[in-house]
Amino acid sequence: MDMHRREVLKAGGGATLYTLLAAAGFLKPGDALAQAWNKGAFEAKTLDEVVKALGGAAPAQSKDIAFVQTPDIAENGAVVPIGVSSSVPKTESIAILVEKNPNALAAVFDLPAGTEPTVSTRVKMGQSSNIHALVRADGKFYVATKEVKVTLGGCGG
Amino acid sequence: MSKSPLRVRARGILLSAATALAVGAAFAQTSAVDEIAKYRSALQEGNPAELWEARGEGLWKTPRGPNKVTFEKCDLGLGPGVVKGAYAQLPRYFADADRVMDLETRLVWCMVKLQGFTEADAKKNPFGGPNRKSDIEALVAFITSESRGVKMNVAGTHPKEDEAYRIGEKMFFFRGGPHDFACATCHAEDSKRIRLQDLPNLVKQAGAQKAYTTWPAYRVSQGELRSFQWRLYDCFRQQRFPELEFTSDASIALTMFLAKNANGAAFDAPAIKR
Amino acid sequence: MADPMRIRASVVGDATEVKVLMNHEMETGQRKDSAGKVIPAWFIQTVTATHNGKPVLAAQWGPAISKNPFLSFKFKGGAKGDKVQITWVDNRGDKRTDEATIA
Numbered sequence: 001m002d003m004h005r006r007e008v009l010k011a012g013g014g015a016t017l018y019t020l021l022a023a024a025g026f027l028k029p030g031d032a033l034a035q036a037w038n039k040g041a042f043e044a045k046t047l048d049e050v051v052k053a054l055g056g057a058a059p060a061q062s063k064d065i066a067f068v069q070t071p072d073i074a075e076n077g078a079v080v081p082i083g084v085s086s087s088v089p090k091t092e093s094i095a096i097l098v099e100k101n102p103n104a105l106a107a108v109f110d111l112p113a114g115t116e117p118t119v120s121t122r123v124k125m126g127q128s129s130n131i132h133a134l135v136r137a138d139g140k141f142y143v144a145t146k147e148v149k150v151t152l153g154g155c156g157g
Numbered sequence: 158m159s160k161s162p163l164r165v166r167a168r169g170i171l172l173s174a175a176t177a178l179a180v181g182a183a184f185a186q187t188s189a190v191d192e193i194a195k196y197r198s199a200l201q202e203g204n205p206a207e208l209w210e211a212r213g214e215g216l217w218k219t220p221r222g223p224n225k226v227t228f229e230k231c232d233l234g235l236g237p238g239v240v241k242g243a244y245a246q247l248p249r250y251f252a253d254a255d256r257v258m259d260l261e262t263r264l265v266w267c268m269v270k271l272q273g274f275t276e277a278d279a280k281k282n283p284f285g286g287p288n289r290k291s292d293i294e295a296l297v298a299f300i301t302s303e304s305r306g307v308k309m310n311v312a313g314t315h316p317k318e319d320e321a322y323r324i325g326e327k328m329f330f331f332r333g334g335p336h337d338f339a340c341a342t343c344h345a346e347d348s349k350r351i352r353l354q355d356l357p358n359l360v361k362q363a364g365a366q367k368a369y370t371t372w373p374a375y376r377v378s379q380g381e382l383r384s385f386q387w388r389l390y391d392c393f394r395q396q397r398f399p400e401l402e403f404t405s406d407a408s409i410a411l412t413m414f415l416a417k418n419a420n421g422a423a424f425d426a427p428a429i430k431r
Numbered sequence: 432m433a434d435p436m437r438i439r440a441s442v443v444g445d446a447t448e449v450k451v452l453m454n455h456e457m458e459t460g461q462r463k464d465s466a467g468k469v470i471p472a473w474f475i476q477t478v479t480a481t482h483n484g485k486p487v488l489a490a491q492w493g494p495a496i497s498k499n500p501f502l503s504f505k506f507k508g509g510a511k512g513d514k515v516q517i518t519w520v521d522n523r524g525d526k527r528t529d530e531a532t533i534a
Contacts (some may be wrong), residue, residue: 037476037522042493071196073189075431077355079377079497081199098495102461106495109504115487116446116505119203122497124459151193151353205499207437208454287456380498381455 005111038143042105044122047097047132049145050105054095054134056141064088065144069120077150082106083120091117091139100129193353198429206427206428207309207373209382213299218293218295231267233260233300236272244304245424248413250315259412261386264296283403284387297384301373304424306392309370311417318413321406325414328407329359338396340411352431359415363365366422369415374428382427384414437479440515440530447533449480449487451517453501474530475500475519482506483513509533 041053041136053073072141084094094117095108106123117135128149170329217228217240233243234251243368248259254266262285268279332339340359343349347364349356358364373384383391387410392400401408434454441448453475460472472494480488487506509515511533518528 037491042491069199069202071192071199073192073196075196076377078472079200081196081202081501083199083503099299101495103493103495105493107493108491110489111504112486114507116507119488120503120507122468122501124457124495124497148304202503203450203452205452205501208434208452208499211437212434230496287458375499 004027008019009101012029015040036109041108042103044104045102046104047099048136050095050097051134051141052070054108054136056136059134059141059143062088062135062142063128065135065142067131067133067144067146068118070131070146070148073149073151074125075151077125079122080125080148081120081122082093082133082152083118084133084135085118086133086137087136088135091135092138093109094119095132095134096121096123097124097132097134098123098129099132099152100127100135101125159413172350189353189423200377200429203378204375204427206302206373206429209295209298209375210302210427211299212290213295214298215312217299221431222268222274224271224273226271228264228267228271228296228427230271231263235265240300240303242304242307244301244311245307246311248318248321248409248416249312250317257315257317257409259385259404259409259416260297260300261293261384262409264293265404271280279401284390285381294382294384294387294401297373298382298427299322301424301426304421309366309416309422310423311415311420312414316321321410321413322417323372324355324407325410325412326413329414334397336397338398340392340396342396359418362418362421365415365418369419369426371428375424376429377429377431401413433525433527434525436517436519436529438515438517438529440509440531440533442509442511442533444469445503446505446507447482447513447515448505449503449515449517449531451500452501453500453519453527455498455500456501457494457496457498457517459493467519473521474522474525478502478517478519480504480518484511484516487515 024055038053041050042051044050051057066085068085074080082096084096086094086145091109091111093108096106097104098106107121109119111117125148128147130145130147137154215314220227229238231238233239234249235243244260245265248257249262250257258266265279268274269276282289282291283293285294298424302318313319314375329340334344343356344359357368359368373382374386376383386403390401390403390409436454438454439450455475456473457475458470458473461467462470464470472492472528476494478488478492479486479489487503513533514530515533516528516530518526520526
């Protein structure tokens with residue numbers, strides 16, 4: 001358990017360097033290096049661990065992050081539409097986390113200047129859970145949370 | 158013992174508490190239904206059925222089988238190679254086969270007669286799963302998409318079409334299996350539900366139209382596009398009936414009954430469902 | 432070889448809206464097959480989008496993205512006839528690139 005945690009932190013450390021480089025403008029999205037997949041972030045279990053792996057700390061709650069086209073109840077957890085729109089100035093990236101999934105992080109979208117701070121996709125949810133929309137703007141992290149309930153389907157109709 | 162006023166009052170309180178509970182439940186249910194409607198509308202933004210449609214279009218135009226020919230001579234009822242609007246008039250009687258056929262049956266027929274597949278090969282993978290995509294389901298997705306917006310117009314006038322319709326109707330109401338079930342057990346009354354799913358009343362025109370015109374569908378729970386043959390196959394499984402054989406006369410008869418009942422409504426599939 | 436994506440790109444006001452559907456199992460690595468064996472994880476890890484060669488989106492995904500993924504985003508500018516190109520790479524190193532013309 002400890003060993004695993006240390007590995008996660010190590011991977012997170014590497015990711016931090018990458019994120020710092022990217023934030024400092026050394027890497028541009030689309031560069032070969034920017035394609036690196038942040039293993040540490042995707043293996044993290046909680047919001048705090050994910051933020052850490054993405055190179056930040058303690059995200060601030062923000063009212064400038066909105067969920068769009070995201071229902072309160074999902075008829076099937078295999079496909080839950082999630083849309084996130086940020087009006088935090090200088091939004092650079094948007095991440096979607098499902099709190100109760102085995103690994104919280106579902107996706108990170110890096111948005112170069114000129115791309116609007118709004119994305120939508122569909123995620124799997126193992127059970128009813130909080131969804132976190134995590135925004136990085138001007139190097140700082142912000143978060144908004146919404147609960148989505150997952151129902152069981154009928155017999156197959 | 159005479160009734161004391163206290164007792165009567167207690168009963169009155171119980172009654173109003175029950176009423177309040179019922180009202181509360183109805184309210185909760187309505188808002189849940191609204192939220193589910195929101196979920197369904199959010200899914201409409203992108204339907205993975207399009208991936209099947211694209212693959213099906215490719216299959217339709219690709220020379221296949223031992224004879225290495227395309228489907229362009231395959232007559233779906235409106236002439237060789239005509240796809241636009243064809244599904245809205247199926248099932249129908251085909252003189253060349255002397256049989257009433259639905260879309261899947263006709264595709265199998267074309268694969269055998271034109272492309273030279275054996276019947277067993279043509280029918281081998283009717284319903285896809287992970288890592289075994291079904292060509293039939295892809296073709297069905299493409300062909301049905303070419304009837305989107307077209308009004309359902311199943312003739313049912315040929316004696317064999319009429320016969321199929323009547324057999325289909327009988328099957329719909331036929332009770333059997335270990336649960337003594339019929340299609341009608343779930344689908345012949347208004348306002349029936351299983352958990353949160355409303356069950357369409359298929360003996361009323363509006364219910365039949367809404368249900369039939371939204372199949373095939375991308376089934377979110379399975380991550381697959383499902384054809385109408387699959388829909389009936391799975392209804393039979395759920396009723397614990399004997400397996401409904403792919404492209405059997407029984408499957409075509411039931412399709413005929415349901416398709417004709419949907420006449421007049423604009424076809425609106427492939428859809429996306431939970 | 433993976434099947435092609437479906438990409439729709441259209442001008443909406445002063446921006447281009449891009450909607451993408453991808454063919455992918457997005458297997459989580461958490462499920463077992465009928466024999467009780469864990470089905471190995473198999474999922475898209477990175478998605479990149481370019482407009483006339485310039486990056487407009489770089490995403491990293493985990494296995495919690497739904498099977499046959501859907502993605503939509505918007506970028507400023509873009510004119511009818513311009514090209515939008517999307518590339519995904521999965522954890523097996525499989526890769527797929529498709530292009531659409533802005534309508």
